[in-house]
Amino acid sequence: MSDEITHGGVVTSVDDSGIGRLTISRPERMNALDGGAHQAIEDTLAEWSTRDDVRVVVIDGAGGSFSAGADVRGFAERSTEGGASGFTREQARQIISGGSALLRAVRSVPVPVIASVDGAAAGIGASLALGADLIYTTARSYFLLAFVNIGLMPDGAASMSFATAVGRVRANELALLGEKLRAAEALDAGLVNGVVDDRAALDEVVGTVARKLAGKSAAALRLTKAALDAHTMAGFDAAIERELEGQTELLQSPEFQAAITAFAGASK
Structure with a gap:
C-alpha cells in the first residue's frame, strides 16, 4: 500500500490492488466540509x-x-463581510x-466509486454519498437533506440524484420536509x-466489494459506468446549474442569515 497522505482534513491512500481510499477526517466537526476539505477531495479525485x-x-x-x-460554523463569520x-x-x-x-x-x-457511510450523511454530505456508484451503510446511519431547515435548497445535484434513486414523491418528502431517512428505510427505498x-x-x-471490482476488467468497468451514467445521470449538469442559481439567491436571504446567526450563537 502507498503511504497515507493527510491534507485538508482528508486522508488518502492507494493500495497494491488499485483501491483508492479517501477518508474525511474531521471527527470533531462530524466531518463537516470546509474549504480545505473540499479542495483536498477535488484534487485527489482529479489526480486519481x-x-x-x-x-x-x-x-x-x-x-x-x-x-x-x-461547515456552517464559518458561514456566520464570512457573511458579516x-x-x-x-x-x-x-x-x-x-x-x-x-x-x-x-x-x-x-x-x-x-x-466505480463506493460510499462507505457510517453515521450522518447530511446536506452536502448526503449529496456526496449519492454521487457514488455504490452505497453501503451501517444500521445507525441516516441521510438528511437538511437544507430547507436553514432556508436553503438541495445542492450538489441532490435534487436530481435523490429523485433518480427513490422516485419523485419520496424525494419531495425528503427535500421539502428535511427529515432523516434511516438506513433501513433507505435500503427499502x-x-x-x-x-x-x-x-x-x-x-x-x-x-x-472493492476487491471484487478491482479484479475485473478496468476497461469494461469504465465503459459500463459511462453507459449507465448516460441514462441515470443525464440531468446532472442541469441540476447543478439550477441549484447554483437557487442557492446563490437563498444564501443572501434574511431567513438563512437568521438561521446561521442563531447557529453561531448556539455554538459559542
Missing part, C-alpha cells in the same frame, strides 16, 4: 482519475460520521460553487445497496 493503477475509489468518514455537510444583508452575491455563488465542484469531481472519476450492523461489518463488506 488520470491514473491507470486506480481501479476503484472508496469514500468514507472517520470517527462515526460520513459527513454532516457544509457582506454587511448587514449578509453574503454578497459573489460570496454566495463562490460558496455554492464549492459544492458543485465537489460533486463534479466525484462524477468525473471514470472507475432503493437508495443504498446494503445495510450492515456496525463499522467493522461495513469495512468488511466494502472491502470485499
Whole structure:
C-alpha cells in the first residue's frame, strides 16, 4: 500500500490492488466540509482519475460520521463581510460553487466509486454519498437533506440524484420536509445497496466489494459506468446549474442569515 497522505482534513491512500481510499477526517466537526476539505477531495479525485493503477475509489468518514455537510460554523463569520444583508452575491455563488465542484469531481472519476457511510450523511454530505456508484451503510446511519431547515435548497445535484434513486414523491418528502431517512428505510427505498450492523461489518463488506471490482476488467468497468451514467445521470449538469442559481439567491436571504446567526450563537 502507498503511504497515507493527510491534507485538508482528508486522508488518502492507494493500495497494491488499485483501491483508492479517501477518508474525511474531521471527527470533531462530524466531518463537516470546509474549504480545505473540499479542495483536498477535488484534487485527489482529479489526480486519481488520470491514473491507470486506480481501479476503484472508496469514500468514507472517520470517527462515526460520513459527513454532516457544509461547515456552517464559518458561514456566520464570512457573511458579516457582506454587511448587514449578509453574503454578497459573489460570496454566495463562490460558496455554492464549492459544492458543485465537489460533486463534479466525484462524477468525473471514470472507475466505480463506493460510499462507505457510517453515521450522518447530511446536506452536502448526503449529496456526496449519492454521487457514488455504490452505497453501503451501517444500521445507525441516516441521510438528511437538511437544507430547507436553514432556508436553503438541495445542492450538489441532490435534487436530481435523490429523485433518480427513490422516485419523485419520496424525494419531495425528503427535500421539502428535511427529515432523516434511516438506513433501513433507505435500503427499502432503493437508495443504498446494503445495510450492515456496525463499522467493522461495513469495512468488511466494502472491502470485499472493492476487491471484487478491482479484479475485473478496468476497461469494461469504465465503459459500463459511462453507459449507465448516460441514462441515470443525464440531468446532472442541469441540476447543478439550477441549484447554483437557487442557492446563490437563498444564501443572501434574511431567513438563512437568521438561521446561521442563531447557529453561531448556539455554538459559542
